[in-house]
Amino acid sequence: MDYTYRYSSQRAPVFARHVVATSHPLAAQAGLDMMRRGGNAVDAAVATAMALTVLEPTSNGIGADNFALVWTGGGLHGLNASGRAPHALKRERYAGMQQIPYYGWDGVTTPGAVSGWVALAREFGRLPMTTLAEPAVHYAKSGAIVPPEIGFYWNRAARAYSRQNQPAWFDTFTMDGRAPSVGESVRLPDHAHTLAAIAETEGKAFYEGVLAEKIEQAAIAGGGDLRAEDLAHHRADWVRPIHIDYHGWRLHEIPPNGQGIVALIALGILKNFNMASLDPDSAEHLHLSIEAMKLAFADGHRYVADPDAMDIDAALLLDEDYLAERARLIDRTRAQDYGHGTPKMGGTVLLTAADDEGTMVTLIQSCYTGFGSGVVVPDTGIALQNRGCCFTLERGHPNEVGPGKRPYHTIIPAFVTRTAPDDREQPVMAFGVMGGFMQPQGHAQVLMRMADHDMNPQTALDAPRWQVEKGLRVSIEPGFDETVYERLRELGHELRVHERRNASFGRGQAIYKLDDGYCAGSDLRCDGQAVGF
Structure with a gap:
């Protein structure tokens, strides 16, 4: 592998036996901390994903979807934690429309990210979810400083949304109506309470309890179709x-x-x-x-x-x-x-994690466009995704919007x-x-x-696209x-x-496996980095 610098870069490849790479340095450190405390790469991935909902809400949130690929025990496992359209949705809702609107309840689907965290932690993790949530809860309570790229997208969202149509978003994510500036510290106390409840109940509060009730109440008040029944029926699929x-x-x-x-x-x-x-x-x-x-x-x-x-x-x-x-x-x-x-x-948001036992994870999580639909469930910090916008309104198309369907997912x-000489993968x-x-x-x-x-992973990521x-x-x-x-x-x-x-x-x-450890790279197009020990 070539380790020369072919392209201008703001990053260097990281070599270590435990590695996390993602778009926010503090989120990467949160994952690394789990491995220092006896957890594995899956624990690191879940902790990082939860922390990113607080540290980078411009790209994901508690009301997002996620997917993961996990290498462990000599095999690769896939997780689809994407949500479905509400079962009460009627095709007539979109009469006269050319496409599903990005903002408001029209594009909201059942959020699946929480189910993804729970499924990963239960199947392959070692640490309790309350431990995995600690960094996210900490930053939500005490605050985190806004870096440049996130600050840019936060300001763009504040211009796109309106207080009249998205009042709970402004109450949750702005400082007296304005987006935070780069270098300012932001606290998200509602996130802290919600993430703690999710961790303590291993997701039940979100899909069957008080949070599900609040989501339904917000949907009814806003004219949405999402109901507690949709949340209760949701499952992440291996x-x-x-x-x-x-x-x-x-x-x-x-x-x-x-x-x-x-x-x-x-x-x-x-x-x-x-x-x-x-x-x-x-x-x-x-x-x-x-x-x-x-x-x-x-x-x-x-x-x-x-x-x-x-x-x-x-x-x-x-x-x-x-x-x-x-x-x-x-x-x-x-x-x-x-x-x-x-x-x-x-x-x-995307993260990769790997540990010294050979477990490797890729996890991706998103509300689709930035903060998603602009709909925030009051007093919870839950920004609901607008993944339903990926449905088509073309009659008869396999991806036509419909109740209980999963949309085309980006x-x-x-x-x-690769296959080894002994034919093992x-x-x-x-x-x-x-x-x-x-x-x-x-x-x-x-x-x-x-x-x-x-090319090494850092150089491949640095290259123009x-x-x-x-x-x-x-x-x-x-x-x-x-x-x-x-x-x-x-x-x-x-x-x-x-x-x-x-x-x-x-x-x-990216995290590339070496004979003894890993070489990791992180994209210069975001605020993140690869970290390891």
Whole structure:
């Protein structure tokens, strides 16, 4: 592995036997503290996730969803803790709308993050949940200082919401109506009480007790459909991850309703080209990668939904013959806008943690857009997600909004393994790149840089990125040679070059397994870091 600095960076790779990497330094330290106290990487992940609801509420919250991939005991386990649309929801609610509104109760689905914490702690953790919640409760009570990136998104949210429509958000997350400035300390006492109650009851207060009642009361008062019954019926599901092999590495993702399959499709298409022979910063490499990602999203947006509503088996989208067929659609001389294929029938936070016993975790958690719907349950600190906005209103589509359905989900953890000479699967890396529809694009870009060009995780995260949008539009970061931008435009890409690298291109974390310990990296596009001992 190459440990030279190919790109300008604000981070250095961290080498240790116990590691946590995430987007807020204090949250990473919270996880590390659990391992110092006898916990394992799963305990660290849960403590970090709970702390992030307090330290980075701009990207997640108690009313969020989460997913996780856990390597332990020689195997990989997937957790889908995403929530469903309310069972009382009526399709007529959206009559006359072109899309589901981002703010208000229309896009609120059952929050699943708490169930994810509980499931992980029960199945693989060692420490009691009251211990895991201690750092989060501490910072909620005593306050935490706002860092630059979080301060930016906090101010943006305050401009987007209105006190008239989101009064509880302003009461909870502002200081006399204004967002906190960078360097100010913020206390969230309602969060402290709620997190303590969740920990003491192992989630029952949230799904069956007083907090469930408060959520229902807020929904009734605000015209929402979410009820205590939805919370009581919610369960986090253990699932079998899906994967694809790419140049000796096996990338694992959570199956639909998550969009992780988009990254797998893109890599499966790119296996039909000799990508390792190309400079990863060249126009040819970027053109092929962008075209493959557009093909992958065309299929993802057509087919990915609640698995109970999908009209094909997800495995068909990963069939090698089908992917080769899709690869043949790519023209090396021009950019295209693609439709979906027809297979043969037959604001987010991310953390990674690893310990000296070989347990490795990737966990991702989000309210979807920043603070989510803007709906905050009074006196609880619970900001409810707007994940329902990922449903479509297209009649007959597998992802059409409907009661009790899980929507297409953007947040996706990732994990890499490889096959040892004795045919046993071995862990390689826990990683992810958070950030809406950028996530599968970030997964593919980071993995190719490491698998094909031997970059260390920090360098792979430091590298400039691109992001496909609608049609021929592509956003791209500075850092590539000017001739690359010129050539991409000649090929027909409608390019928008950003002035600086920023969080819209994803915020990644990665822990790579060494023979004795780990090498970890943390994205410079956020306030976080990798820490270890």
